[in-house]
Amino acid sequence: MVEHRTPVTARLALGALAVLLVGCGTVDGAATPGEIDxxxxxxxxxxxVPADIEIGRKPTDGPILEGLRMAGAVVFPHEVDPAxxxxxxxxxxxxxxxASDTSAISNVNLAVxxxxxMIVGFDIAEGTLAFDKAKPAIETDARITRVVLLRFPGAGNAKEAARELESTDFGVSPDNRPVPIPGYAAAHAHWRPGxxxxxxxxxxxxxxxxxxxxxxxPDIDALAKRVAAILDAQIPLLDEFTPTAPDRIAQLPRDPDDLLRRTLIPGPADQRIAIDSREFAPWTGRAGRHxxxxxxxxxxxxxxxxGVDSVAHAYSTTLFRFRDExxxxxxxxxxxxxxSAAAHPIAAPAGLPQARCAERRAGTAPALTRCYVSYRRYGAFVSxxxxxxxxxxxxxxxxxxANAQ
Incomplete structure (x- = not known):
């Protein structure tokens, strides 16, 4: 068994600082009674100007959009282990x-x-300690759970892939031993004693x-029970999830909850942008909890x-849809x-009394400014x-x- 795998480096932080490109600005529409002009x-x-999201469709969008749907079907490890x-x-x-390079799948499994x-995957990892890229996880006392959902074009493919992924990973070391998982006779698992x-x-x-x-x-009973606990929580979520038929994935809507077009995008409204899970993406329903x-x-x-029920992210902007204003x-x-102690309030934009802004300085990192602004049931961070x-x-x-109403 591979003792250490590189953790996922992509972070979905609310304050992600992107390169800010600007396009031509326009401010349309008169205010309705009681609203700011x-x-x-x-x-x-x-x-x-609200963007026409569909004009930017790219061949790569479909699998990513399906992966974003799967983000709503993955178990959050802390829901099983609050630590x-x-x-x-x-x-x-x-x-x-x-998937082979960055997920929990061993890098010997690309051929499988x-x-x-494999169509697409979704990967989440959480630990009891903060991630430290300078120290291999195996050298820490961290308790870690990593869950990867891998989508295949049929149940037969998935069944064989699960068996072969385990077999290939098992063969990495002659010291690996099979491990039965309580309540899951069809699960494939292994560990290296000690x-x-x-x-x-x-x-x-x-x-x-x-x-x-x-x-x-190295407590194998505790590890096996933890695997069973994750599967106990994960399987009901998959039962509620309906995979998109492979021949329909390319047609998945780019803006299913009508949020991306309301999200500030660097540059002109008519630009064509590919869906990117880290920079330009819709996170609908439960997926927004990421x-x-x-x-x-x-x-x-x-x-x-x-009651946030949908999220959209576009570069330096993250938009939430709340229950109400x-x-x-x-x-x-x-x-x-x-x-936090590292942040302090600064002046909000003129004419927007409900907006809030702050500047944060942490160590030697460049200062980050973030503002929160809301309109009706929508709220957004820009940074x-x-x-x-x-x-x-x-x-x-x-x-x-206001213009998107």
Missing amino acids: VRSLDVGSYTT LTHSWGTDVLDTPQR LERHR IKTIGATFAHGEIVVSLFLQHQS YRPTEPAELGTAWDRG ADALAFGTTWHDTL GAEPAGVRRQAAAQFALL
């Missing part, structure tokens, strides 16, 4: 090569994934669940109370009132390195939301 806002050169409070990364694996025509990790695969319909777990000590803040706890509570406003107030530019982004995002 968006034509009075300083939006700089940012566009406030797993630190994210070790999450991402769509849109090719067999990426290709042979059984090593505190376990790998397992389990086919359920067209999806293979691949697991990699690390314990504090953006749920965990620190401070009050902000996570405000998210839950606000009051919840969208309350989330921004909670964020502003619970800023960047320069406060005046971020304030213009916030104003443009507000105007865009």
Whole structure:
């Protein structure tokens, strides 16, 4: 068994700092009674015209969109083990090569994934300690759970892939031993005696669940029980998930919840942008929980109370859809009132009294400015390195939301 696999490096942080490109700005529409006249806002050169998301369709979009759907069907490890409070990364694996290189699948398994025509995967990992890229996980006392969902074109492909993935990984070391998983006779699992990790695969319909777990000590009974607990939580989620027929994946809507067109995009509204899980993507339904803040706890509570049911992310902008306007406003107030010690409030955009902005300095990293702005049931974070530019982004995002009605 491979003792250490490189964790996912993609981070879905709310404050992701992107290179900010600007296009030609326009502010359309007159205000309705009681609303701000968006034509009075300083939006700089940012566009406030809702984008036609479908014109940007690319051949690569379909598998990624299916992977984003799978993001709503994966179990969050901390839901099974609340001690797993630190994210070790999450991402769509849109090719067999990426799955082999970056997921819990051993890198000896590329041929298996290709042979059984893997369509897409989704990968999530969480641990009891913060991820430290300078130290292999196996050298820490971290408890880690990594879950990868791998989609295949049929149940037969998935069943054979699960068996072969285990067999190939098992053959990496002559010291590996099979491990039965309580309650899951069809699961394939192995460990290396004396090593505190376990790998397992389990086919359920067209999806293979691949697991990699690390314990504090080489306790095989504890590891096997943890695998069973993850499967206990994961299988019901897969039962509720309907995979898209392979011949329909290319037609999956790019903006299923009508959120991406409301999200501020660097550059003109008519640009053609490929779906990218880290930079330009819809996270609908339960998949939006990958953006749920965990620190401070009050902000996570405000998210839950606000009933967020969809998220869209476009470069330096993240847009949430709340239950109603009051919840969208309350989330921004909670964020502003619970800023970390490294952050301090700064002036909000002129003309937007409900907007909130802060600047954060941490160590030697460049300062980050972030603003939160809401309009009706929508709330958005925008971020960047320069406060005046971020304030213009916030104003443009507000105007865009108003113009998208």
